[in-house]
Amino acid sequence: MSTAATPMTTGKTLGYKTHAIGSFQFGRDEYFAHIHYPGGRHIMQVDAFLRALMRDVAWGFFYGTVNFDTVFGTVNHYGTVEMFIGLFNEGYRANNRHFVETFEAKDLKAVFEGMLEDWTNEGFDPFAAPDETGTVYGAKKGNNSKAIKRQRLIANRMVGLPGDLTFRTEPLNRQFQDVPTDKPEVHAEKGFENEVHAFNFFDYVCRSDVTWNPSVVSCVKDSQFCATTEEHVLPITHGNDRVEWFIQATDEIIWDVDDRATGRPRAKVTMKAGDVAAMPADIRHRGYSPKRSLLIVWENNDASLPQQYASGKLTPYPVAF
Amino acid sequence: MSMQKTTFGSLENFEKGSVQVIDDNPKHYAFSNVFEVASKSKPYEKVAVGKNLKYVIEAVRAEGTSPWFAAAHDEATLVMDGEIEIHFVKPDQPPVPEGKEGTVRLSAEPKGKSMGWVKVRRGHMALLPKGSAYQFRNTGKPGVLMVQTIQGENTVEKWSEICQIKP
Structure with a gap:
């Protein structure tokens, strides 16, 4: 029986709108986000849903799959996006209970942005660590447009170069008060001010007021150093x-590492300051940072890579030895 | 939550994590530690600790004065330990052919115009601009650099020596 055929009323008396695109309908109540689709319904805690939604919107659906949980998520095809139920869940797939629908990325982004705006209450910042934000539970109360409209920062060459991303002016995060803020000595001869830089x-990254949001700091062609501060999960x-690769700076x-297709556990990777590890192309991963930490996510931005990995032309492992 | 001390690593004091295998091969993660790699490297040996097709991240032990290097593309370096000067020269003749990838080691300081220099410490990042020649100088205790570049003739790969192999 399809429950999606019945118009959702969830949350209307609480002041929240329902949102829909294609066959999907989204509603929220005081505690939960409800997702209705042909063939069933799914439920998530609304704070977890909004934190995931925030990343999906800000990252433009990111590289590959954004799993909101073990059931619901999106797959980026760079122009179009698949929104799915159970696509990467062994149980759903084995019993043919999964559902996938493809959208133009701009259309889905617009719906997600509207939902984020509507469901984010005053005082709740889905980009912040739990200790730095208020609650999202309860009836609709105001909004927090400023918090949810932050964009992913992307340097073209390197942060601080003329015409490129400027330095952050936010204060050091509360968990990075002991990070040195000294500046390097730069002695550029006349005419070379744009190159000797x-x-x-560390100071730049530790002023980030968001968590789990990599921003591009330096580029060597398609090689991107994406720095981010991480706290909680x-x-x-x-x-x-x-x-992709991780370099743990502090x-x-x-990391929990599972099989990308099935979700079966494959490894736990514990990274300490100075550690470097690859995340293969056939896995999914989720990180836990007990203290706010500084992580460099190293990406290869070559647009041909998803197809090359998907076709088997490239092995999912970066190094053979 | 109370403020917690930030933990950095250094050549003298680092703690390495690990891959706890459940159903996989630890080699798939090419897990290493830049301080451990640098602790066993020759000065300015460029050891790959990350490789993403043609792109690499190299761990470099910064000790004494390096040869002069150059590349036909931008590179970047992040200081993980120590205090290092980087001196830049704009050579009269291109030191590396256009289109060649990776770091090239020059036989001597090229003739050209001084571009200037920077002094960088832990946490500082410097641009190694395309078409320039550069030299690292460290008169203090050995340091550690990471270099974001493209694999080249001076990139050293010794994965089986630096990575976790056993579950």
Whole structure:
């Protein structure tokens, strides 16, 4: 029986709108987000849903799969996006209970942005660590447009170069008060001011007021250093469509690594300051950062890679030895 | 929540994590630690600790004065430990052919115009701009650099020596 045929009334008396695109309908009540689709319904805690939705919107659906939980998520095809129920869940797939619908990325983004705006209450910041934000539960109360309209920062060459991303002016995060803020000495001869360049990378990153939101800091062609501060738990489980690498710059993150297609556990990776690890192209991962930590996510932005990995032309593992 | 001390690593003091295998091969994660790699490297040996097709991240032990290097594309370096000067020269002749990838080691300081220099410490990032020649100088205790670049003739791959192999 399809429950999606019945118009949703969830949350209307609480002041929230329902949102729909294609065969999907979304509603929220005081505690939960409800997702209705042909063949069934799904439910998530609304704070977890909004934290995941925030990343999906801000990242433009990111590289590959954004799993909101073990059932619901999106797959980026860079122009179009699949929204799915159970596509990467062994039980749903084995019993043919999964559902997938494809949308133009701009159309889905518009619906997601509207939902985020409507369902985010005053005082709740879905980008912040739990200790830094208020509650989202209860009836609709105001909004927090400023918090949810932050965009992913992307340097073209390197942060701080003329015409490129500027330095952050936010204060050091409360968990990075002991990170040195000293500046490098830069002695550029006349005419070379745009090339002789250095800056305090740690200081720049530790002023980020968001968590789990990599921003591009330096580029070598398609090689991108994406720096981010992490605290508590990654609100999504990221399914790779290419190899990416992690460089743990400070503190510690523990990663759960599961098979991308089935969700079966494959490894736990504990990374401490100075550790470097690859995330293969056939896994999904979720990180846990007990203290706010500084992580460099190293990406290859070559647009041909998803197809090359999907076709088997490239092995999912970056190094053979 | 109370403020917690930030943990950095250094050549003298680092703690390495690990891959706890459930159903996989630890080699798939190419897990290493830049401080451990640098602790076993020769000065300015460029050891790949990350490889994403043609792109690499190299761990470099910064000790004493390096050869002069150059590349036909931008590179970037992040200081993970120590205090290092980087001196830049704009060579009169291109030091590396256009289109060649990776870091090239020059036989000597090229003739050209001084571009200037930077002094960088832990946490600082510097641009190694395309078409320039550069030299690292460290008169203090050995340091550690990471270099974001493209695999080249000076990139050293020794994955089986630096990565976790056993579950």
